[in-house]
Amino acid sequence: MIRLLLRGDDFGGSLSANQAIAEACEHGLLKNVSVMAPGPYLEQGALLLADCKEICFGMHITMNAEWDRVKWKPVLPANQVPSLIDEQGYFLAHPSLMGKVNLEEAIAETLAQYNRLREVGFRISYVDEHMFFSYSVKGYAEWLDAWCRREGLINFHRYFRPLPRAAEAAAGSPAETVDLxxxxxSDHRQDIQSAPEGLYTVILHPGLDSEEMRQFGNAEISGEQIAAERDAERRMLLVPDLATFYSQYDVTSVRYDELEERN
Incomplete structure (x- = not known):
């Protein structure tokens, strides 16, 4: 049997992500949603899903803002976390630029993000990291693990085991006529069929192919490609054949908090 932690990331980061993730959750396969406290549409996302007891919510700890035209600021005032931000007050663009981040400031911002999520109504069961930034902040990973244990939260690292890739990842372009x-x-099916039994994490970023989503992007990937790929992930989760395939191959979509209950 294969168990999948299907996770929808960046909830609260855009209206397009909020709508796409909510739609995927309604279809029943997506059961874990990671929420960005600094996201501009956090409150709108809370109105959509915060009361949904079928979903396991996580804090998507956000300490960087990788896009050129879409940026996030800390929850805390800038003067309390100066090492986390650039000259405009936004998070630094990439974890590789976070080598001089002050650990105490990173901890303070994490706690502020957690409190903000609870203030708007989310019941947080697990925590994960936007772009796996913790490697850049000395001592942060150790602190996070200890804090999760104290708070009764699930550290995603405990169960993080990516689904092995059997097929080469598809490179899509809005100009192509293929259905991403x-x-x-098809790639996901091949991955499942070749994977040994076990528990795996599949991180998804469902979105809409919208003008809003096309504002995302940087020198490495265009906004048009991001919008096309994230919309394709959304539509993949909605295809009835996916649920049928899971049933045929004894694949179960599970929640983080279900794993803790079994342990």
Missing amino acids: AQIYL
Whole structure:
């Protein structure tokens, strides 16, 4: 049997992500949603999903803002976390730029993000990291693990085991006529069929192919490609054949908090 922690990241980061993730959750396969406290649409996301007891919510700890035109600021005032921000007050663009981040400031911002999520109504069961930034902040990973244990939260690292790739990842382009959702579905099926029994994490970023999502992007990837790929992930989760395939191959979509209950 294969168990999958299907996780939808960046909830609260855009209206397009909020709508796409909510739609995927309604179809029943996506059961874990990681929420960005600094996201500009956090409150709108809370109105959509915070009361949904079928979803396991996590804190998507955000300490960087990687896009050129879409940026996030800390929850805390800038004068309390100066090492986390650039000259405009936004998070630094990439974890590789965070080598001089002050550990105490990173801890303070983490706690502020956690409190903010609870203030708007989210019941947080697990925590994970936007772009796996903790490697850049000395001592942060150790602190996070200890804090999760004290708070009764699940550190995603405890169960993080990516689903092995059997097929080469598809590289999509809005100019192509191929259906990226079908390509992603085919690749996912191959990955499942070749994987040994066990528990795996599949990180997804469902979105809409919208003008808003096309504002995302940087020198490495265009906003048009991001929008196309994230919309394809959304549509893949909605394809009825995916649930049928899971049933045929004894694949179960599980929640983080279900794993803790079994242990």
